[in-house]
Amino acid sequence: MNFRTLRLPLAALAGLLVLTGCPDKKTNETADSGATAEPKLPKAPVFNADSAYAFTAKQVAFGPRVPNSRAHIACGDWMVAKLKSYGLKVMQQPFEAMTFDGTNIKARNIIAQYQPTAARRVAIFGHWDTRPFADNDKVKKNAPMDGASDGASAVAVALEMARVLSQQPDSLAPNVGVDFIFFDAEDWGHDDTTQQDLKNQLDGSGTESWCLGSQYWAKNLVPANYKAEYGVLLDMVGAKGGSFTREGTSRTNARGPLDKIWNTAAQLGYSDFFRFQDTDPITDDHVYTNQAGIPTLDIYDHPPVGTDFFPSYHHATTDNMSIIDRKTLKAVGQTMVQSLYVD
Template sequence: MNKWISLFLLILIYGCSNSDTPGLKFSEKGREVPSFNADSAYLFVQQQVDFGPRVPNSEAHRKAMEFFEEKLRGYAGSNAVFTQKFTAEGYEENLELGNVIAAFNLSSPDRIMLSAHWDSRPRADMDSDSTRKDEPIVGADDGGSGVAVLLELARIFKDNPPPIGVDIVLFDGEDYGKSGSLEKYFLGSRYWSNNPPVPGYSPRFGILLDMVGAEDAQFPKEQYSMSYAPNLVDEVWNIASEKGYDHYFLNEQGAAVSDDHVIVNEQAGIPIINIINHSRNERGGTEFAPYWHTHNDNMEIISKETLQAVGDVMAELIYNRL
């Protein structure tokens, strides 16, 4: 932990004074935007799925964590990657977990945070096959796709340093909990928010990517996000419209989705939005795609076109609007 704080001293000294920064104002800067490679992002999803279900305390979980560490060290440098390991109480077991964190453009006092969860669900509780409901899922979209987009952005950052400091946080233990109670969901973001690796860390804003890789995905404006950072939501969705991706980024109100961004905003005070595939039903509740929390959340539902859309919007925001 001391090594991490030492390495990120610049963030501690300068990044905590962002309250005077107009962090949620945006304008085109005329900068060149590097190309996002959907083939590469797709491969990153496949590599995660190949480990098997990435559930806490499993061999696949351990191997995936090592994979993320290796990849991010190759992109950010070995001194800019840190795994925040911690133990959490599960259901009749202690969980060994880890948030994998990487920082880019460390010299910049002006920073943003990008995040996703990297674990997969230990049970397929929504599966139509009742005999397989207790089996873990590989989580190609739910977990895998958000991480894949961030890994591809990290690869781009290596050769094209971003004009602003960017911190990638891969949260663990988001999907561990059982339906009907949120107590044991969002374990990684809860720990990170209550035990910040850099005390006083205060980026301009955060963006959470969750389920951003499925074919024909739709991202309405999630309700909590509109409460936390409406200007950021509008900018992201405007970029998507400009690029012809408004069939993914719907200009309509979404549901209020409980996710890592709620924890980060309410416990760490960081304005953060969630780009998440979902819909809002007639009663205002949340509905997810048919593959959600089932064994159908596999590579067959992953779309390079969707990954490209999300990646293009993120790259434009980072390189040309900040």
């Protein structure tokens, strides 16, 4: 996830030390009280978990979506066509980058706008690439990954949101425009825990090895001069037993939207997924969207107990369709759709 993965210690916003995929030097913060009472939720469309599951499986069927690969190109083309079929305004942002191991890649961010003329806007972020190696795997550390939860599930939730919203008559549309922004090359970063024997060639370059797509977008906004009331980064949101905590950078930069989403989830009966538990910051795409002026929170799978910051499937070959659960997709997707209708 996020780098899906990754995340190595990195100095980030407000001078906080950001955790990476190896958060052994941090401990989770204590949980606080639950959601406060809220008025009755307004009517919102139904999020279809079966459809989101099918979108996840479709991406996985392309094969690992590693930049420079045929599977990566084919999946990106499919996403663009699917978004256009829903009547969204679709833009592509191609870019080239060098990864930590010196590989030159061709990548693209994909942007799709629902109600593009609406003045008020909400951004839904996610990454659509997969890590080229399962370096956290106990056996197959150099094997490619399916990225079923880490990557595909977030794209699937966003695609289903786009599909559902596109079907609403004007009288049932939310009073905000929604921008679905899919970052590329997020997961080809250097993990200093699992890859100690490899040199990070981006050290000292001013470029973080993770989140290459969001770093590029933040410096070259598409649409130009883009603004949104807030953004939500989805990352690893499809695994059975998914657990989403209130991550540190999210609390600091997007506390209002975070509270709205967690309270909405509670009213929908999804507090088993959206936990009122505060945890430390991580490095993820939201670091750079916040730097671009979009108050962004991160929804990612964080184990509810213990000191690990990422689930066992993170950057492992076990991140395949066998762990994807419609209940988790439903909890995230319905909460996200409903939140668009809550002021």
